[in-house]
Amino acid sequence: MLDQNALDELFDVLARYVRMRDRAAHRTFRTxxxxxxxxxxxxxxxxxxxxMRARELAESLHAEPSSVSRYVAELVxxxxxRREADPADGRATLLVITDIGRERVAAMRAVRxxxxxxxxxxxxxxxxxxxxxxxxRFVDAAEPLFAPSGDKxxxxxxxxxxxx
Amino acid sequence: MLDQNALDELFDVLARYVRMRDRAAHRTFRTxxxxxxxxxxxxxxxxxxxxMRARELAESLHAEPSSVSRYVAELVxxxxxRREADPADGRATLLVITDIGRERVAAMRAVRxxxxxxxxxxxxxxxxxxxxxxxxRFVDAAEPLFAPSGDKxxxxxxxxxxxx
DNA sequence: GCAATTGATTGCATTCCGCAACTAATTGCA
DNA sequence: TGCAATTAGTTGCGGAATGCAATCAATTGC
Numbered sequence: 001m002l003d004q005n006a007l008d009e010l011f012d013v014l015a016r017y018v019r020m021r022d023r024a025a026h027r028t029f030r031t032x033x034x035x036x037x038x039x040x041x042x043x044x045x046x047x048x049x050x051x052m053r054a055r056e057l058a059e060s061l062h063a064e065p066s067s068v069s070r071y072v073a074e075l076v077x078x079x080x081x082r083r084e085a086d087p088a089d090g091r092a093t094l095l096v097i098t099d100i101g102r103e104r105v106a107a108m109r110a111v112r113x114x115x116x117x118x119x120x121x122x123x124x125x126x127x128x129x130x131x132x133x134x135x136x137r138f139v140d141a142a143e144p145l146f147a148p149s150g151d152k153x154x155x156x157x158x159x160x161x162x163x164x
Numbered sequence: 165m166l167d168q169n170a171l172d173e174l175f176d177v178l179a180r181y182v183r184m185r186d187r188a189a190h191r192t193f194r195t196x197x198x199x200x201x202x203x204x205x206x207x208x209x210x211x212x213x214x215x216m217r218a219r220e221l222a223e224s225l226h227a228e229p230s231s232v233s234r235y236v237a238e239l240v241x242x243x244x245x246r247r248e249a250d251p252a253d254g255r256a257t258l259l260v261i262t263d264i265g266r267e268r269v270a271a272m273r274a275v276r277x278x279x280x281x282x283x284x285x286x287x288x289x290x291x292x293x294x295x296x297x298x299x300x301r302f303v304d305a306a307e308p309l310f311a312p313s314g315d316k317x318x319x320x321x322x323x324x325x326x327x328x
Numbered sequence: 329g330c331a332a333t334t335g336a337t338t339g340c341a342t343t344c345c346g347c348a349a350c351t352a353a354t355t356g357c358a
Numbered sequence: 359t360g361c362a363a364t365t366a367g368t369t370g371c372g373g374a375a376t377g378c379a380a381t382c383a384a385t386t387g388c
Binding site: 018 | 165167168170171174176178179187209281287291294296299300301303305306310
């Protein structure tokens with residue numbers, strides 16, 4: 001049995017992060033004077049890793065294909081993503097990030113790196129890597145719990161509904 | 165200069181968490197068959213710590229007073245929160261969590277504890293506490309960056325807009 | 329005692345997004 | 359070969375969340 005208070009705290013601090021991030025998104029990404037980041041930009045980080053089809057992208061985003069369809073339309077309009085025929089399946093299209101899409105990802109990362117690097121002057125690389133490793137493990141563990149329950153018992157959804 | 169790749173990874177894994185959590189919220193907390201958790205429930209965790217006024221609650225949530233006003237109205241309707249006169253200021257009302265509000269918080273925590281405890285069987289308390297500590301430090305460091313920039317330079321917002 | 333301040337609420341508009349219905353292309357099998 | 363079943367993707371629709379601006383109400387400070 002894990003330290004239950006620590007678990008509570010973990011969710012509290014995660015909630016704190018989520019909230020402040022959402023808030024920043026609503027402020028920052030709203031005011032348009034050129035190019036502002038909508039929700040669609042999430043896709044770029046995934047597509048920067050490798051080209052994929054819309055459905056795969058939806059899965060890796062934990063999103064509905066319909067949402068992804070809208071994201072992609074926007075990113076294609078902006079020139080950040082290009083549609084290519086999928087040689088393996090005529091129905092499908094491969095989504096490929098363009099050069100300026102890749103530049104945009106790099107720019108977004110640079111902003112974050114720059115800001116965080118200055119805000120985390122008291123951190124060692126070791127601490128940072130430990131955080132990444134542990135948080136990664138946590139998210140991996142939590143992922144199935146948050147997934148649509150289907151038949152599998154034990155999801156948060158089940159627990160919420162008193163089924164388990 | 166911190167490990168830049170680790171920073172990128174950190175944001176990636178955070179994005180992963182945010183996304184899966186949002187998705188679960190959109191699914192789970194929607195279908196109503198009695199009591200479903202809307203966004204208003206965030207407040208309960210804060211009010212469980214101590215009574216406060218709406219404006220304070222807004223600040224601790226990083227939210228607009230208008231949103232909080234709506235949250236509170238809902239929670240009062242549900243009987244989870246009670247409005248009390250603030251002895252210090254006649255205009256203000258103190259928001260106080262009720263007994264059933266507190267029960268509800270406990271129930272929500274129990275669900276999470278139960279699910280996570282089973283999903284994290286390979287964790288030691290030490291690892292968990294380290295995660296909580298490091299993530300807490302990270303969020304503390306990130307908080308000012310995500311805040312409305314006002315005049316202070318160096319916020320993410322400024323960086324986004326090319327001002328810094 | 330009245331203007332300025334402050335706490336809170338409401339109206340409005342926008343974004344996000346899931347679900348369901350639909351189109352188009354492909355595949356599988358009789 | 360041809361048609362039903364499958365699969366990729368898109369669009370329509372509605373609901374939830376929430377920021378901003380305007381407003382109301384009570385208080386405080388000359």
